[in-house]
Amino acid sequence: MATFSLKINGKTQQVDVDPATPMLWVLRDHLNLVGTKYGCGIAQCGACTIHLGEVAVRSCQLPVSAIGEQAITTIEGLSPDGDHPVQRAWLEHDVAQCGYCQAGQIMNAAALLKSNPNPTDAEIESAMNGNICRCATYLRIKVAIKTAVKSTAKS
Amino acid sequence: MDTIKKRINRRDFLKVSALAGGGMMLSFSWLAGCKSTSEEVSNLPKAWFELNSYIKIGDNGMVTLMSPNPEFGSNVKTSLPMLLAEELDVDWKNVMVEQADFFPERYDRQFTGGSLAMQMAWKPLRTAGATARHLLIQAAAQTWKVPADEITTKDGILHHKGSGKEAGYGELASQAAKIEVPKEVSLKKVGDFKIIGNSERNVEGLNIVTGKPLFTLDYKQEAMLIAMIAHPPAFGLKVKAVEDSAARAMPGIKDVFVIKTLADDYERNGFDTTSFTEMVVVVGNTTWEVMNAKKALKVEWEKIADTTIAVSGRGGKQTVTIPAGLESTEGHKVKMAEMAKKTGKVLRKDGNPESVFKTAEKVIERTYTAPFLAHNCMEPVNSFAHVTKENAEIIAPIQAPESIMQALAARLGLPKEKIHIKLARMGGGFGQRAYGHHLVEAAVISQKLNAPVKLVYTREDDMTYGIYRPMYTATYKAALDENNNMIAYQVKAGGIPESPLGYSQNRFPAGAVDHYLAEEWMLNSNITIGAFRAPRSNFLGAVEQSFLDEVAELAGKDPIDFRLELLERAQNKPVGELNDYDPERYAGVLKLVRDKSDWKQAKNGIHRGVSAYFCHNTYVAQVINLTMQENKPLVEKVYAAVDCGVVVNPDAATNMGEGGIIDGIGNALYGEMTFQEGVPQKNNFHNYRMIRHSEAPKAIEIHFVKSEADPTGLGEPLFPPIFAALANALYKATGQREYTQPFLQSKKPLV
Numbered sequence: 001m002a003t004f005s006l007k008i009n010g011k012t013q014q015v016d017v018d019p020a021t022p023m024l025w026v027l028r029d030h031l032n033l034v035g036t037k038y039g040c041g042i043a044q045c046g047a048c049t050i051h052l053g054e055v056a057v058r059s060c061q062l063p064v065s066a067i068g069e070q071a072i073t074t075i076e077g078l079s080p081d082g083d084h085p086v087q088r089a090w091l092e093h094d095v096a097q098c099g100y101c102q103a104g105q106i107m108n109a110a111a112l113l114k115s116n117p118n119p120t121d122a123e124i125e126s127a128m129n130g131n132i133c134r135c136a137t138y139l140r141i142k143v144a145i146k147t148a149v150k151s152t153a154k155s
Numbered sequence: 156m157d158t159i160k161k162r163i164n165r166r167d168f169l170k171v172s173a174l175a176g177g178g179m180m181l182s183f184s185w186l187a188g189c190k191s192t193s194e195e196v197s198n199l200p201k202a203w204f205e206l207n208s209y210i211k212i213g214d215n216g217m218v219t220l221m222s223p224n225p226e227f228g229s230n231v232k233t234s235l236p237m238l239l240a241e242e243l244d245v246d247w248k249n250v251m252v253e254q255a256d257f258f259p260e261r262y263d264r265q266f267t268g269g270s271l272a273m274q275m276a277w278k279p280l281r282t283a284g285a286t287a288r289h290l291l292i293q294a295a296a297q298t299w300k301v302p303a304d305e306i307t308t309k310d311g312i313l314h315h316k317g318s319g320k321e322a323g324y325g326e327l328a329s330q331a332a333k334i335e336v337p338k339e340v341s342l343k344k345v346g347d348f349k350i351i352g353n354s355e356r357n358v359e360g361l362n363i364v365t366g367k368p369l370f371t372l373d374y375k376q377e378a379m380l381i382a383m384i385a386h387p388p389a390f391g392l393k394v395k396a397v398e399d400s401a402a403r404a405m406p407g408i409k410d411v412f413v414i415k416t417l418a419d420d421y422e423r424n425g426f427d428t429t430s431f432t433e434m435v436v437v438v439g440n441t442t443w444e445v446m447n448a449k450k451a452l453k454v455e456w457e458k459i460a461d462t463t464i465a466v467s468g469r470g471g472k473q474t475v476t477i478p479a480g481l482e483s484t485e486g487h488k489v490k491m492a493e494m495a496k497k498t499g500k501v502l503r504k505d506g507n508p509e510s511v512f513k514t515a516e517k518v519i520e521r522t523y524t525a526p527f528l529a530h531n532c533m534e535p536v537n538s539f540a541h542v543t544k545e546n547a548e549i550i551a552p553i554q555a556p557e558s559i560m561q562a563l564a565a566r567l568g569l570p571k572e573k574i575h576i577k578l579a580r581m582g583g584g585f586g587q588r589a590y591g592h593h594l595v596e597a598a599v600i601s602q603k604l605n606a607p608v609k610l611v612y613t614r615e616d617d618m619t620y621g622i623y624r625p626m627y628t629a630t631y632k633a634a635l636d637e638n639n640n641m642i643a644y645q646v647k648a649g650g651i652p653e654s655p656l657g658y659s660q661n662r663f664p665a666g667a668v669d670h671y672l673a674e675e676w677m678l679n680s681n682i683t684i685g686a687f688r689a690p691r692s693n694f695l696g697a698v699e700q701s702f703l704d705e706v707a708e709l710a711g712k713d714p715i716d717f718r719l720e721l722l723e724r725a726q727n728k729p730v731g732e733l734n735d736y737d738p739e740r741y742a743g744v745l746k747l748v749r750d751k752s753d754w755k756q757a758k759n760g761i762h763r764g765v766s767a768y769f770c771h772n773t774y775v776a777q778v779i780n781l782t783m784q785e786n787k788p789l790v791e792k793v794y795a796a797v798d799c800g801v802v803v804n805p806d807a808a809t810n811m812g813e814g815g816i817i818d819g820i821g822n823a824l825y826g827e828m829t830f831q832e833g834v835p836q837k838n839n840f841h842n843y844r845m846i847r848h849s850e851a852p853k854a855i856e857i858h859f860v861k862s863e864a865d866p867t868g869l870g871e872p873l874f875p876p877i878f879a880a881l882a883n884a885l886y887k888a889t890g891q892r893e894y895t896q897p898f899l900q901s902k903k904p905l906v
């Protein structure tokens with residue numbers, strides 16, 4: 001056990017856990033941030049995607065001891081009221097079916113647009129390829145990302 | 156909830172009872188996921204009046220509609236309440252939706268599966284809405300002292316033209332709640348719908364995109380422990396001995412023990428499918444700690460002997476043998492090939508196919524196989540349970556709560572009324588979540604510990620647990636006469652451990668051909684199976700429609716024209732009386748997809764395949780446009796024509812249709828579970844290939860036939876035929892027919 005001070009969604013929080021604990025379980029079990037999902041635990045499905053700084057990472061393979069000073073953003077902290085352009089686009093296109101994968105999809109898409117504000121179709125596909133949607137909402141995800149691109153460009 | 160439960164019995168289904176209390180909404184908030192913002196919550200009514208099980212109206216006019224069925228992503232939580240709102244005549248914007256708990260005394264048929272939710276709810280839920288509206292009108296008539304039939308409603312407002320009186324539903328709700336429920340009410344005509352037929356967004360949308368706790372896996376309560384299981388690593392094994400000292404010594408671990416979930420003499424129902432009744436359980440404080448301790452377990456496994464279990468089902472009580480042995484996919488293939496050579500059980504026979512095959516001008520015979528498939532719902536199996544001496548509280552992803560009640564009651568020693576199941580949103584279901592073994596496991600663990608417990612499967616536990624789509628094979632044979640008319644058709648199909656054909660022998664092309672034979676066989680296994688999106692049809696539709704493509708080619712006919720000819724025959728001069736499809740509606744979707752896809756217009760570099768299938772009472776025809784890019788197939792576009800009667804929520808219906816199509820393409824190309832000595836050979840997404848973004852079709856167009864017929868299924872019917880449309884397009888691209896699923900696993904160079 002060791003104490004870690006983590007900057008999450010703009011707040012600093014302390015946790016006392018085994019240093020090897022993946023951020024996924026620190027968020028879900030210790031900090032009550034359950035929007036980040038467990039899908040595979042081996043960095044293959046993207047359900048657990050969060051932002052480390054501005055980069056999308058798989059929290060299931062990220063030990064808490066590796067975070068240090070870096071700021072973490074989870075789906076709960078992406079925007080105050082669900083009004084991030086990506087979230088709004090998701091609502092506009094009513095993307096979700098079961099919804100389980102969508103936090104991971106949204107976090108990945110938001111990071112993509114941050115680093116590449118106007119991605120091509122091929123760039124969207126390759127950036128999103130690590131996020132499985134078992135309900136197969138892939139087409140809507142792509143359309144929603146394009147809508148988010150437009151609304152970000154306007155604002 | 157217990158007090159309410161006792162007061163209300165089934166006969167009170169539509170009986171009026173007034174439930175008061177503004178705090179009620181708040182107490183539902185965990186799984187409620189209503190559309191309310193915090194601002195709206197502070198505007199909650201002071202009293203709610205329940206007009207029936209589905210409808211509560213607040214004194215301020217706020218309307219709460221209960222969604223009875225479990226939600227696994229087909230959007231029933233939005234679409235079913237739309238039926239209530241339509242007949243109640245309220246503005247959808249002013250409605251809040253709550254997920255009902257499993258509560259058979261109050262709700263009929265709380266089951267999501269078989270593409271039946273909308274079909275079964277269509278009349279009852281509209282009736283519940285119309286009944287509540289009737290009560291409000293009566294209340295207004297009494298209060299205003301005017302004839303009821305002069306009162307009109309619009310968007311939650313009652314109006315009497317003669318006197319100019321007007322009131323919101325909220326003002327008359329308390330009065331309405333005292334009025335006797337009518338025996339009959341009339342329902343709106345299809346043309347008069349205002350909500351049904353409009354696309355309403357998912358009521359849970361905002362909660363989903365903001366990461367709110369919606370799923371069982373997200374649930375937490377004071378003093379709750381985490382449990383994980385170690386089930387046998389292979390089918391055909393059971394627990395022999397457990398060495399748990401290392402696991403017990405690990406941080407955060409509370410206990411390690413073996414549970415037995417079902418007694419050996421327990422008579423199972425059809426949904427009590429359980430791969431392993433004995434498993435090792437590790438309990439601790441947090442998921443990560445328990446996961447680690449589980450790895451430190453040393454379990455010795457031993458082979459099972461042949462075992463018999465009693466199962467009651469459609470055909471009465473049966474004794475089923477679970478055979479001993481460690482099975483392998485190679486062995487399965489050999490045995491299936493042997494079975495396919497023997498005569499099967501005849502399910503339907505018309506004319507004299509044997510003799511026609513001997514003398515026909517052209518005969519074609521082809522054999523198709525498909526592997527076991529794992530469901531791989533994104534949310535792994537899990538369940539919360541808190542069992543005390545008096546009662547059991549369960550929260551779980553479960554499609555068929557009613558079906559697991561018997562096992563829970565028997566195993567826990569509690570009467571059914573003392574077992575309360577909350578229906579959490581499911582992170583996918585696809586048939587697998589119809590089987591509630593995880594509820595029993597969680598409840599048994601909780602009962603033993605006398606503590607609230609959340610049972611969590613790892614992805615590996617989930618993927619290797621079983622309840623797979625069965626492995627199937629089918630041999631088709633067709634005969635053409637000198638004019639290239641199909642005069643005989645024969646199918647012999649079987650599987651491990653069930654045949655795909657049992658309920659489908661009267662489907663097309665039965666009825667369209669004079670000489671017809673359908674036979675089936677099955678091979679027993681200890682690998683468990685269960686419903687998987689469009690059970691059985693997901694194989695039959697795939698292979699029959701590939702076969703017909705080949706028959707059409709042999710006949711020198713366009714594959715759509717060929718099918719239309721047969722359907723015309725079935726329409727004008729059907730063979731037999733048991734044919735279970737409507738040839739006109741079947742032809743209708745084929746014609747629609749032909750028009751929408753510009754089928755007759757060949758395009759350079761585009762390879763096209765067509766397919767059509769009828770299952771879950773819905774007719775679907777699909778066309779795929781395919782290109783080959785660096786030797787890999789790329790689906791450019793899919794056109795689908797669908798006849799499912801009235802489309803209640805069109806955009807959501809389209810979403811589900813897209814899902815069915817992409818899921819089908821994914822499983823056709825990659826889906827496969829294999830076994831070696833009983834061990835499932837894939838256990839996570841690194842080796843079980845799922846379709847991903849870049850492999851999804853570039854575009855999908857879904858066209859619904861405009862219809863006033865009662866709605867039919869939608870979650871499943873778009874899934875089976877797409878396998879064949881893809882196979883037929885691939886043939887155009889590669890010159891090779893696809894006989895073995897998954898198409899890309901068997902042909903390495905294509906990948």
Ligand code: FES
Nearest residue numbers: 039040041046060
């Ligand atoms: S749970 Fe982390 S990638 Fe799947």
Ligand code: FES
Nearest residue numbers: 098099133134135
């Ligand atoms: S919406 Fe169900 S897994 Fe993506």
